[in-house]
Amino acid sequence: MTPLIPREALYGNPERADVQISPDGSHLSWLAPVDGVLNVWVAPVGDVESARPVTTDTRRGIRSHDWAYTNRHILFPQDSGGDEDFHLFSVDIDSGAQIDLTPFPGVSAGLSARSREHPRHILADVNNRVPELHDVLKIDITNGESEVLIENPGFVQLIARDDLTVPLAMAMREDGGSTIFRNGPDGFTPLLAIEMADTLTTAPVGYTEDEGFYLLDSRGRDKAALFQVSLEDGTGDVIFASDVADVSSALVHPTTKVVEAVAVNHLRNEWTAIDDATAADLATLAEVDPGELVVLSRTDADDRWVVAFVSDSGPVTYYLYHRGTGRADYLFANRSDLDRYRLVPMHPVLIRTRDGLDMVAYLTLPHDEDPAATGRPDRPLPMVLDVHGGPWARDEWGFNPEHQLLADRGYAVMSVNYRGSTGFGKEFLNAGNGEWAGKMHHDLIDAVEWAVGEGVADRERVAIYGGSYGGYATLVGLTMTPDVFACGVDIVGPSNILTLLDSIPAYWQPMIQMFKDRVGDFTTESGREFLTARSPLTYADRITRPLLIGQGANDPRVKQAESEQIVAAMAEHGIPVTYVLFPDEGHGFAEPANRLSFFAVTEAFLAQHLGGRAEPYGEVFARSSITVPAGGSQIPGLAEELGSDS
Numbered sequence: 001m002t003p004l005i006p007r008e009a010l011y012g013n014p015e016r017a018d019v020q021i022s023p024d025g026s027h028l029s030w031l032a033p034v035d036g037v038l039n040v041w042v043a044p045v046g047d048v049e050s051a052r053p054v055t056t057d058t059r060r061g062i063r064s065h066d067w068a069y070t071n072r073h074i075l076f077p078q079d080s081g082g083d084e085d086f087h088l089f090s091v092d093i094d095s096g097a098q099i100d101l102t103p104f105p106g107v108s109a110g111l112s113a114r115s116r117e118h119p120r121h122i123l124a125d126v127n128n129r130v131p132e133l134h135d136v137l138k139i140d141i142t143n144g145e146s147e148v149l150i151e152n153p154g155f156v157q158l159i160a161r162d163d164l165t166v167p168l169a170m171a172m173r174e175d176g177g178s179t180i181f182r183n184g185p186d187g188f189t190p191l192l193a194i195e196m197a198d199t200l201t202t203a204p205v206g207y208t209e210d211e212g213f214y215l216l217d218s219r220g221r222d223k224a225a226l227f228q229v230s231l232e233d234g235t236g237d238v239i240f241a242s243d244v245a246d247v248s249s250a251l252v253h254p255t256t257k258v259v260e261a262v263a264v265n266h267l268r269n270e271w272t273a274i275d276d277a278t279a280a281d282l283a284t285l286a287e288v289d290p291g292e293l294v295v296l297s298r299t300d301a302d303d304r305w306v307v308a309f310v311s312d313s314g315p316v317t318y319y320l321y322h323r324g325t326g327r328a329d330y331l332f333a334n335r336s337d338l339d340r341y342r343l344v345p346m347h348p349v350l351i352r353t354r355d356g357l358d359m360v361a362y363l364t365l366p367h368d369e370d371p372a373a374t375g376r377p378d379r380p381l382p383m384v385l386d387v388h389g390g391p392w393a394r395d396e397w398g399f400n401p402e403h404q405l406l407a408d409r410g411y412a413v414m415s416v417n418y419r420g421s422t423g424f425g426k427e428f429l430n431a432g433n434g435e436w437a438g439k440m441h442h443d444l445i446d447a448v449e450w451a452v453g454e455g456v457a458d459r460e461r462v463a464i465y466g467g468s469y470g471g472y473a474t475l476v477g478l479t480m481t482p483d484v485f486a487c488g489v490d491i492v493g494p495s496n497i498l499t500l501l502d503s504i505p506a507y508w509q510p511m512i513q514m515f516k517d518r519v520g521d522f523t524t525e526s527g528r529e530f531l532t533a534r535s536p537l538t539y540a541d542r543i544t545r546p547l548l549i550g551q552g553a554n555d556p557r558v559k560q561a562e563s564e565q566i567v568a569a570m571a572e573h574g575i576p577v578t579y580v581l582f583p584d585e586g587h588g589f590a591e592p593a594n595r596l597s598f599f600a601v602t603e604a605f606l607a608q609h610l611g612g613r614a615e616p617y618g619e620v621f622a623r624s625s626i627t628v629p630a631g632g633s634q635i636p637g638l639a640e641e642l643g644s645d646s
Contacts, residue, residue, distance in 0.1 A: 082586020389468030552585030578631030
């Protein structure tokens with residue numbers, strides 16, 4: 001049989017990621033490991049071999065970064081153990097001096113704006129005054145000195161501009177809608193009203209060079225279009241609209257702020273140029289690499305772009321594109337080791353729900369079962385239904401390590417954009433309102449039925465798997481449709497919607513009406529009864545199929561109690577479950593050693609119940625903080641490896 005692709009190749013640290021070019025074009029930067037931990041590296045443009053790390057994280061790893069307009073400082077966020085109390089840091093690439101720019105206990109901070117005119121200063125949103133609200137602070141990145149620019153009077157968001165002003169803000173209303181406010185001579189005054197049906201598909205997405213802003217707007221239409229809108233009176237003109245899907249992103253000139261191209265992502269991401277010059281760039285880049293284009297970073301002169309190409313069956317490749325000559329210099333790949341292995345394509349498919357909606361889904365099959373890459377196997381296979389989180393998010397085409405690993409182990413893998421997923425218009429999104437464990441779950445069952453009917457899946461060997469809402473969907477699957485799935489894997493999934501909403505982070509409070517409208521009103525008696533009926537914990541005694549639960553102890557969104565209460569309920573009814581807990585993780589598993597160890601357990605669990613292959617544990621647990629408070633003996637060899645009898 002074909003040798004297994006090692007977990008490390010798919011789930012270990014990338015060799016390089018998040019590649020950026022400094023505004024003046026003198027340096028490239030990216031994330032890469034130092035002693036197994038992701039840090040920021042910097043190299044002169046044209047000499048990537050001389051790259052050196054400029055940060056010194058030794059534990060959790062840095063996951064994103066930005067250049068300041070000084071061209072010698074890099075900005076990055078970091079939390080502690082997955083608690084999502086992100087602080088914002090700056091590091092001087094010459095001296096190595098690193099400063100915590102938001103050194104307040106228990107805060108969640110984020111970068112709001114950088115300034116070309118005032119390169120030493122940034123704006124950051126920080127909730128150090130009131131936990132529920134983020135104020136805007138002006139901070140000197142060279143010494144950490146800060147001042148409050150705006151105290152937030154109750155907005156969900158204060159929207160900063162790169163001249164270090166805050167022209168717009170957004171607030172939610174009690175009727176479920178929202179209002180965009182303009183910051184003028186009389187303070188913040190209402191500018192645009194958004195009804196509840198449009199709140200997740202209408203929002204400002206950037207500013208023009210003059211007195212205007214860009215707005216994704218679904219009001220009066222189904223699919224969100226891109227508009228240019230006046231700050232003065234809220235009137236505007238459409239730049240681009242699609243009948244197929246929402247506008248997903250745009251290319252904007254770094255200094256003139258003119259929109260040059262727009263993307264729409266239905267089955268695949270597709271770019272449309274707005275001007276002839278950008279059309280020529282996109283045509284040139286289409287000849288460089290067959291993958292989907294992502295423009296990551298541009299110089300202020302706009303003479304050089306850092307671009308990436310995303311493939312479904314290979315590593316991300318990075319290039320430095322010279323606009324003047326049309327030359328694209330290959331830089332590197334994010335995981336060059338993947339070239340050694342046989343990866344498989346991801347097939348977009350459309351699935352019709354029982355009530356007539358079209359769902360975009362993605363199917364990946366083992367090579368040996370579909371050697372011609374037709375998207376249909378030679379025989380029905382054990383299948384893993386991989387449910388995305390959010391739920392207000394989406395799956396999309398591209399390289400997916402879960403799909404590749406599971407297909408390599410012998411499974412068909414399907415990801416489904418069930419109703420409530422974003423990007424497909426407000427009608428599809430709003431069809432999920434009040435449908436947790438209702439029609440949203442029916443969509444998942446319909447996807448299973450499609451796979452069985454198409455000869456993709458063996459009905460008796462289908463697993464449900466997912467994180468966050470996907471973990472909740474797993475618990476729903478095993479409690480409310482207990483005969484459909486052979487087993488389930490729940491990663492940081494809520495088990496009781498009431499306790500989930502009662503314990504949300506303080507800074508989510510301004511958005512609480514959204515949860516009432518889209519999930520259920522946990523403040524009324526009838527609402528609480530409804531949410532109790534939609535909570536898997538209510539039906540824990542119905543579980544008859546094997547369940548694996550993974551949880552981070554520091555998760556601020558889906559707290560540890562969400563996993564432990566269903567584990568306890570199952571124990572009370574004498575139902576076995578395997579519960580994996582990481583004391584240094586939050587909402588998902590960020591540290592590579594922990595990520596690898598959980599997928600080692602998952603592989604063994606799925607092999608036991610679906611019959612696929614699994615890579616031996618080896619030394620995977622040596623550097624991980626993994627604990628197994630319950631059910632270690634339920635998975636072959638796990639208790640012995642960890643020295644536990646649980």
